[in-house]
Amino acid sequence: MSKKQKEKKIESKEARTEVTEESENKKKVIVSTILQEEAAITENSNEARELYNQSRFGDLKEDGKVHLSLIEAFYLLEKGRIKILDGKNKEIPSSVFLKKAKKINPGFIVKYAVFKDMRNRGYIVKTALKFGADFRVYDRGVKPGEDHAKWVLFAVHESSYLTWHEFSAKNRVAHSTRKKLLIGCVDEEGDVTYWEIGWRRP
Secondary structure: HHHHHHHHHHHHHHHHHHHHHHHHHHOOOEEEEEOOOOEEEEOHHHHHHHHHHHHOOOOOOOOOOOOEEHHHHHHHHOOOEEEEEEOOEOOOHHHHHHHHHHHOOOOHHHHHHHHHHHHOOOEEEEEEHHHHOEEEEEEOOOOOEEEEOOEEHHHHHHOOOOOOOOOOOOHHHHOOOOOOOOOOOOOOOEEEEEEEOOOOOO
């Protein structure tokens, strides 16, 4: 290999390295959010809107900001996609944020375990409080607005129990919303097992 060929090879390698580093830097853009009561509100930026446009995290508002639920915010915080600030523009450590979230929602840990597992599996998960459930879940490849959610999802700990009345109520929620009922059962190690319940006519 001639000296010129070697120089060209080195230049080509350096160019590829610069492109790779530039791509990584773009991926590592951290979006700032402000914690307000039961939501984390993003800055008005293209990076913030990408969280919504690509994976449907949060709700995009008219002012260009995205309102994230506490569970969504903690997930993105763990992924290094956002940072959470208080009203004085001081960054809130993840441990402090978790403590606040657990105080607001005593069932936060169990619900988060289910949310995280479903998200990591490639499903889009949104809150379903208006349905009387923990989450609504969209099938893989489907985004809210393109089609309806496929499941309503309830998160429970393996040590908890449901009465027949409570179980029946959850079935009615799914039936009335024309969705399948999914129960996410979280064990002591944080692993999740799913049970899908369907209606059958005798």
